[in-house]
Amino acid sequence: MGERVVRNDEVRGSIPLGSTRFPHCKVRTRRPGRWAFPNSSFAVVPGLDASRLRAWLGALVLVIVVVAGGLYFTQIQPGGLRPPAPALLASLEEEAEHPVFAYGTLTSGFVRFVVTFGLQDAEPATLAGYRREGRNILPAEGAMVDGVLFEVSPRELRRLDLYERLGERYERIEVELADGTTAWAYRRL
Secondary structure: OOOEEEEHHHHOOOOOOOOOOOOOEEEEOOOOOOOEOOOOOOEOOOOOOHHHHHHHHHHHHHHHHHHHHHHHHHHOOHHHOOOOOHHHHHOOOOOOOEEEEEOOHHHOHHHHHHHHOOOOOOEEEEEEEEEEEOOEEEEEEEEEEEEEEEEEOHHHHHHHHHHOOEOOOEEEEEEEOOOOOEEEEEEEO
């Protein structure tokens, strides 16, 4: 009489693995921690167990979603937003670098990279004469707002304007920092 080979998923819950109650059945088990195709000893990624593979795939999906979301919200102008007024954009010198003071999401280098497609060196900075209230800065005697200062090209400044929804949600103002440097900053309308 020939032997019948039974896969793990056929006997799971009905016959304890390694059972001697059914001597005519052999239970073939896959090596633990390996992700393989059914009825095959071929591993999808040799030496990589299923939990690590799932972790890497999850991280990859997360990075793709974050980058795609950043591109969507900075480049496609969600909600039919209009670009900033041409007069404001025309006032920018094409060759100059523009200092920008950031106190919110733009303090993160990753967010700045997704928004501007560029890497900027940021240094800590303090804005005197303003206080931070949620996502806004308001003039206030003796108050200070901590943030970062970085420089951008005119093209990157336009991308920041789109990200901050210039004219819809924020306005770009020129401020003087505690060390006397002038920079652009975004303030809620």
